[in-house]
Amino acid sequence: MQPTIEHIFDEVEHRYLPPESLKQVHHYVKSLPERITAYRTLRERETLILQKVADQLEKTFPNKSQDDIERSLRYAMLALRQSAMAMLMDDITHLDEQFTDWLGESMTIHNTQEVDRILYGYLKKILVQAMPAKHFTLISPLLDHIQNTVLPGSVVSAPAQPAPQPVAAAI
Amino acid sequence: MIPIADLTRKNHVPGNYYAPRTYLRGELEMGLLENRRGDRLLALPSTFLEGLYAGLDREVGQASGLVLFNCGLWWGKHFFKRFQDEISDYYQMSLTDMKMADFLQALQHCWSTYGWGKLTLDQSYQEQGFLVVTTYNSFFANREPQASNLPVCFLEAGVLGSFFSELSGQELHCVQTSCESLGADCNRFVIGLRSRFGSGGGAG
Numbered sequence: 001m002q003p004t005i006e007h008i009f010d011e012v013e014h015r016y017l018p019p020e021s022l023k024q025v026h027h028y029v030k031s032l033p034e035r036i037t038a039y040r041t042l043r044e045r046e047t048l049i050l051q052k053v054a055d056q057l058e059k060t061f062p063n064k065s066q067d068d069i070e071r072s073l074r075y076a077m078l079a080l081r082q083s084a085m086a087m088l089m090d091d092i093t094h095l096d097e098q099f100t101d102w103l104g105e106s107m108t109i110h111n112t113q114e115v116d117r118i119l120y121g122y123l124k125k126i127l128v129q130a131m132p133a134k135h136f137t138l139i140s141p142l143l144d145h146i147q148n149t150v151l152p153g154s155v156v157s158a159p160a161q162p163a164p165q166p167v168a169a170a171i
Numbered sequence: 172m173i174p175i176a177d178l179t180r181k182n183h184v185p186g187n188y189y190a191p192r193t194y195l196r197g198e199l200e201m202g203l204l205e206n207r208r209g210d211r212l213l214a215l216p217s218t219f220l221e222g223l224y225a226g227l228d229r230e231v232g233q234a235s236g237l238v239l240f241n242c243g244l245w246w247g248k249h250f251f252k253r254f255q256d257e258i259s260d261y262y263q264m265s266l267t268d269m270k271m272a273d274f275l276q277a278l279q280h281c282w283s284t285y286g287w288g289k290l291t292l293d294q295s296y297q298e299q300g301f302l303v304v305t306t307y308n309s310f311f312a313n314r315e316p317q318a319s320n321l322p323v324c325f326l327e328a329g330v331l332g333s334f335f336s337e338l339s340g341q342e343l344h345c346v347q348t349s350c351e352s353l354g355a356d357c358n359r360f361v362i363g364l365r366s367r368f369g370s371g372g373g374a375g
Contacts, residue, residue: 054173077178098193099187102280106276
């Protein structure tokens with residue numbers, strides 16, 4: 001559950017919510033329709049988005065085995081799903097509690113970082129084309145957080161928003 | 172071309188099975204604590220473990236270590252069975268088909284999610300026939316009520332000995348060589364065939 005709302009239940013018997021807390025709740029509830037829409041987009045387009053990433057990776061790493069690239073793609077798929085859930089809940093702590101430790105270890109164990117560093121760049125470039133800017137700005141900080149945690153120093157500034165075009169055409 | 176749809180099995184992409192928020196589930200109203208498959212879990216309060224140590228010490232004295240070690244052997248056997256079932260089911264492959272690194276990672280996350288501390292494995296003595304397991308912040312080491320000049324993680328030693336016996340299909344013994352209760356930075360356990368330990372390999 002979203003942390004701000006979760007903490008509300010702890011204080012019910014002591015007081016009404018102060019204006020600042022109520023404002024946070026209002027902000028979260030107001031943002032929820034956009035979060036749900038962005039989540040739906042990711043859910044429905046996951047395969048298309050990652051297929052595009054896969055195709056680019058195969059071109060970039062012709063000498064890498066298919067197993068290596070597939071492993072990085074599975075990690076990316078998990079990162080995208082975990083980020084989507086964290087976005088829906090507006091809870092970045094979800095990523096550290098559930099995922100980033102494990103992902104960092106897995107990347108080290110299987111030595112996938114070389115592909116992963118490039119992969120995240122491709123993923124964000126495709127996402128920025130596949131969803132409206134307001135939705136991309138919801139998911140992007142979460143992917144950056146994962147990338148910063150498991151691949152320190154590899155985050156570059158978000159790709160510029162391209163000229164508007166139909167989503168279907170972009171992916 | 173890598174078909175993305177083929178990378179998932181019925182839309183399932185295996186990740187960290189033992190992620191705490193997902194793995195541990197409880198219903199306070201029903202008094203139930205379960206894992207993500209619905210298998211029942213049992214929470215051991217530190218008071219219980221301290222009481223167990225103290226009670227055994229009073230009842231059987233010096234033999235309490237041996238009793239705890241044997242309890243650990245029994246516990247470890249069942250722990251392995253559950254671990255094997257859960258992991259095989261989740262990753263859809265048998266433990267024998269799993270890569271060693273993935274197996275160890277799952278065991279480490281299982282250990283910490285159960286609240287037993289942090290576990291690492293050192294395989295550098297493999298040629299000599301030994302595996303060294305190290306645990307930090309052990310739940311078992313910090314509950315010994317009486318000062319002792321010997322390692323006290325008999326239960327943990329039994330669990331580890333039994334777990335790796337089941338895994339290897341050989342009867343292995345486990346000896347603890349350092350203990351947090353004695354001021355060491357970690358608990359070290361050496362696991363191998365009993366015959367290789369010589370005369371110093373007592374219980375735990």
